[in-house]
Amino acid sequence: MTMRQDQVIGMHPTFHKVAILNEQDFRPLMSIRQDRVMCMHQTFHKVAILNEQDFRPLMSIRQDRVMCMHQTFHKVAILNEQDFQPLMSMMQDRVMCMHPTFHKSRDTCCSGGKVSFSNVSVPIELLEIFSVASSEGKHFRQHIRSYNHVLSFTSLGVHIDENMIATGRGIYSFRAQGAIYHNIQGFYPNKGFRPRFLQLYIYDTEHELQNRMLENPQLHQTLVYKLQQILHRYNPFVHVFRQLALREDVDQCSLLIKECPANQPQYNLPTGPQVAVIIVGGDVESMTRGRDINVVCHDENLMRIQETVGYYDFYNILCCYLLGRTVGTLTQKTIMVKVSLAENITVTCFRYVLMINLYYYKRDDSYNNIETTTENVGHRTILPSSFISSRRDLTQCYEDDLLARIFKAKFEQLKEDVINKGVLGKVKSYMYVTEFQKRGLPHVHMLLILESNEKLRDPEDYDSIVRAEIPKIEEEPQLYAIVLKHMIHGPCRTSNPRSLCMKNGKCNKRYPKEFLDDTRQEIHELDVICIERFQSIIVGIKEIRNGTQEDAENTAIPRVIQEELAIQVPNEDVDSIQKLNHDQSIAFNAIMDVINSKQSQVFFVDGPGGTGKTFLYCALIAQLRGQHKIVLATASSGIVAILLLGGRTAHSRFKIPIYVEPESFCSISRQSDLAKLIRQTTTIIWDEVPMINRYALEALDRSLRDLLDLDSPFGGKVMILGGDFRQVLPVFQKGTRAQMILACIVKSPLWAITKVLHLRQNMRSLQDPTFAEYLMRIGDGTEPTKYDDMVKIPHQLAITWEGESSIQKLIQETFPQLESHTWDATYMV
Numbered sequence: 001m002t003m004r005q006d007q008v009i010g011m012h013p014t015f016h017k018v019a020i021l022n023e024q025d026f027r028p029l030m031s032i033r034q035d036r037v038m039c040m041h042q043t044f045h046k047v048a049i050l051n052e053q054d055f056r057p058l059m060s061i062r063q064d065r066v067m068c069m070h071q072t073f074h075k076v077a078i079l080n081e082q083d084f085q086p087l088m089s090m091m092q093d094r095v096m097c098m099h100p101t102f103h104k105s106r107d108t109c110c111s112g113g114k115v116s117f118s119n120v121s122v123p124i125e126l127l128e129i130f131s132v133a134s135s136e137g138k139h140f141r142q143h144i145r146s147y148n149h150v151l152s153f154t155s156l157g158v159h160i161d162e163n164m165i166a167t168g169r170g171i172y173s174f175r176a177q178g179a180i181y182h183n184i185q186g187f188y189p190n191k192g193f194r195p196r197f198l199q200l201y202i203y204d205t206e207h208e209l210q211n212r213m214l215e216n217p218q219l220h221q222t223l224v225y226k227l228q229q230i231l232h233r234y235n236p237f238v239h240v241f242r243q244l245a246l247r248e249d250v251d252q253c254s255l256l257i258k259e260c261p262a263n264q265p266q267y268n269l270p271t272g273p274q275v276a277v278i279i280v281g282g283d284v285e286s287m288t289r290g291r292d293i294n295v296v297c298h299d300e301n302l303m304r305i306q307e308t309v310g311y312y313d314f315y316n317i318l319c320c321y322l323l324g325r326t327v328g329t330l331t332q333k334t335i336m337v338k339v340s341l342a343e344n345i346t347v348t349c350f351r352y353v354l355m356i357n358l359y360y361y362k363r364d365d366s367y368n369n370i371e372t373t374t375e376n377v378g379h380r381t382i383l384p385s386s387f388i389s390s391r392r393d394l395t396q397c398y399e400d401d402l403l404a405r406i407f408k409a410k411f412e413q414l415k416e417d418v419i420n421k422g423v424l425g426k427v428k429s430y431m432y433v434t435e436f437q438k439r440g441l442p443h444v445h446m447l448l449i450l451e452s453n454e455k456l457r458d459p460e461d462y463d464s465i466v467r468a469e470i471p472k473i474e475e476e477p478q479l480y481a482i483v484l485k486h487m488i489h490g491p492c493r494t495s496n497p498r499s500l501c502m503k504n505g506k507c508n509k510r511y512p513k514e515f516l517d518d519t520r521q522e523i524h525e526l527d528v529i530c531i532e533r534f535q536s537i538i539v540g541i542k543e544i545r546n547g548t549q550e551d552a553e554n555t556a557i558p559r560v561i562q563e564e565l566a567i568q569v570p571n572e573d574v575d576s577i578q579k580l581n582h583d584q585s586i587a588f589n590a591i592m593d594v595i596n597s598k599q600s601q602v603f604f605v606d607g608p609g610g611t612g613k614t615f616l617y618c619a620l621i622a623q624l625r626g627q628h629k630i631v632l633a634t635a636s637s638g639i640v641a642i643l644l645l646g647g648r649t650a651h652s653r654f655k656i657p658i659y660v661e662p663e664s665f666c667s668i669s670r671q672s673d674l675a676k677l678i679r680q681t682t683t684i685i686w687d688e689v690p691m692i693n694r695y696a697l698e699a700l701d702r703s704l705r706d707l708l709d710l711d712s713p714f715g716g717k718v719m720i721l722g723g724d725f726r727q728v729l730p731v732f733q734k735g736t737r738a739q740m741i742l743a744c745i746v747k748s749p750l751w752a753i754t755k756v757l758h759l760r761q762n763m764r765s766l767q768d769p770t771f772a773e774y775l776m777r778i779g780d781g782t783e784p785t786k787y788d789d790m791v792k793i794p795h796q797l798a799i800t801w802e803g804e805s806s807i808q809k810l811i812q813e814t815f816p817q818l819e820s821h822t823w824d825a826t827y828m829v
């Protein structure tokens, strides 16, 4: 027991998995365990710990186990019959033990230990085959899946992940992808085909063995015969099928599986008498919930059953269900060879569990678009954390929320300072509430009530703890920049009449307010000291007012649209329209013509670095925003996005999935505010497009077509893409050159309908055309190279290497007086 518990604990830190180990024979299991761990590592599915002593209850517990897996870990624990009692208690231990790790209660696994197991007796001839040490027995155990295949009633259609098998490490692992199909064809084979699976029991039964051997001639005929005989004798399903063979009207017959009686509290495996007639397939409606199977009941009515019902497996995994019930007691040697078939069962069960869970969530309206429906294409469904093994569940189980921990640590320190040490005065009482903005950004709203003699009563007291002034740039340049960026209201009123605070031509925050040399006191209904925005540790005086009315006024127009409309165009951008050079003017006019004539077109502004692409976008943005049109300015990287007024990265703006695939959609729901914003948008600018994977662009195209209900490129929006193919191409991790090129936008079908506008004049190097030409030659690949694709830097551009000091010299040359400009964002950019 100690050993087992050690083991349980031992696995936690690495894989967060719990293994039930066999106390009696720990050593051999250790080696299995190692393999298992590898196997688990790759599949991240489950742990199946095998019991050397006894295989008997394996199948009978399947359902119980599924219940167990179902709710908690999707794991298969194969239990030991002899050791059942201790294992049961161990299982409970395990659950308890898992509890802190997985944050799950005991009740979510095994119903708080209420699982019961049944015992099944097994005919001796079957046991022999499973356990005999002869070469025949070994052969059977080694090729159990092949034997299963020739005996089973249905074919298993499954896409097996060969990569995993190809690794050649660990014990056999069965990883299936997509749907698993159990195919029963007609009772008779089609003309010209030999009988297979179920047909073998019904058609040409005189040559059953020969027909069976045709399926796989490598198998031992005597063994197949033995198994066949066992089936004939014991398997209730085979009895029914063989009776069917005697009927002359067999083509009129269908097969029925009877559902276990409803509301039966205890699960019973189905037995022979439950088998009658089955009809495979169903109408369109029956397909809405996966592969349903229509079954004719004894009362002749049709009834629909799920493929996840327990007795469905009987048709495929026959070697484990030889009796139509369960496999019998087996000895030690059987276990290793059984693994391969057990893996099949495990994967099948896992899939059932997953499906049942998904069906469950589909019943809930908020998750009903798990299945792709045309109206909700592009809407990402996030499964809740209660869906075991969903991303959120894993996050909840495993991911340490570092931010929350740091926040908590800092907050404890703040409380220590403010409440215990009384840095603001002796605190009489306090209260606070912690909030998480948008599932992140923890912050605290805190109310402190100070002792009456410590209360802040006059401006002097306020000044002792609150600074309501713009810091002096010379003394505190960093704080000055922060205050300017985050704490200054405006511009509004005449400078920006479209500011969000503007109501009826007035600023509803009553700005501008006059600057005061000293702090002044005004009496309001309620003044409180409110400590908030904890990260920046800024203490402020906050007036609590009823802001609901103001908010209500603004709700009609979504905030994202208001924000876009409120962007103020700087005068220099407006002026840039007049300064456009020849190429820029051509591009500008071409784009504006399309917009003004309300047509749609995809443009690509192509120009080497410094030819004024950004300059052109700014001019376009200024022009369009001046006409009160919405322009969404985006770029592939954040650093370029900030060069555009109101710019965002395209991924963040359009919710493009991080890992894009050929069929990806952006996660924008049709009813969202973002969708409304996009509908009102005239033009989308996306800079640095050459560096993104073309699937990202195609995802946006697909999503816009869907959101705007228009089957034109980008839903009929005017798209202005831009960039320079000489700069960075899509980054393809460990990809080949060919893969990188395939990921380029020029390989997208969208490229064919894109109009390319060229900018040629390098505006950054106007004074130095030689340098501009040199750069162009490098970009075009025409500059002569030395070995390893290296180019020679012209003498006048290089500095002579005089030791380590040359590095400092280079930095000084490139960024003169860097230290004194560290706070200056414009200098740094």
Ligand SMILES: Nc1ncnc2c1ncn2[C@@H]1O[C@H](COP(=O)(O)OP(=O)(O)OP(=O)(O)O)[C@@H](O)[C@H]1O
Pocket (backbone or CB within 6 Å): 579, 580, 581, 584, 607, 608, 609, 610, 611, 612, 613, 614, 615, 616, 724, 763, 764
């Ligand atoms: N028509 C113009 N008149 C005056 N200055 C211009 C003009 N066009 C561009 N510039 C200036 O030239 C410089 C380079 O322009 P810009 O940054 O727009 O080029 P770019 O093509 O976006 O470069 P990169 O690809 O490196 O980002 C900037 O300083 C910009 O202000």
